[in-house]
Amino acid sequence: DTAVSQTPKYLVTQMGNDKSIKCEQNLGHDTMYWYKQDSKKFLKIMFSYNNKELIINETVPNRFSPKSPDKAHLNLHINSLELGDSAVYFCASSQGPRTRGFNEKLFFGSGTQLSVL
């Protein structure tokens, strides 16, 4: 009974392609996130989405677009993939809305390893 699930686990694709990673949480959480972990294991926030409010990290290229059909899902769509996009992408969620979420822990998915050839 996985709390935060991501698909696919592995994604190998060619440069220039468009791909999506799906994320679902069954915890009833209000806030979801996408993080990127590079080859040196550095974990960097990409997006946070809470109650239809999207917080975008300014350093994320606009080729990356999150889509949230409902509060249990936050998918990540990537256009025109580049070699530098190769990384592990983690979805996460936390319970409360933004105004009450300061002290809440994150629940992470198991990650999607994206390899762009």
Next chain:
Amino acid sequence: AQSVAQPEDQVNVAEGNPLTVKCTYSVSGNPYLFWYVQYPNRGLQFLLKYITGDNLVKGSYGFEAEFNKSQTSFHLKKPSALVSDSALYFCAVRGASGGSYIPTFGRGTSLIVHP
């Protein structure tokens, strides 16, 4: 802007010995501090957090962390390391104001416990 520093890329310790993984932070206002652990090919798992109250926080798997406001540190500790503790450890901070509710993670410290 909030930030976290984990000064050691790797910590080596013998099984049975005490371990410390260091973390310092920078944030506006009161910090909310967290430690997470990542096992190979897995997502991060929550270990413990400091919100307020006692400076020594106890968490999962026998880990604890000590909050030191004057040194802006939140070091992770365990009295007796196990080989199974070998993993990647991340410190994270969240601010209490200014829209800084999104947690910022450190670069991670690889803990290796030798038998």
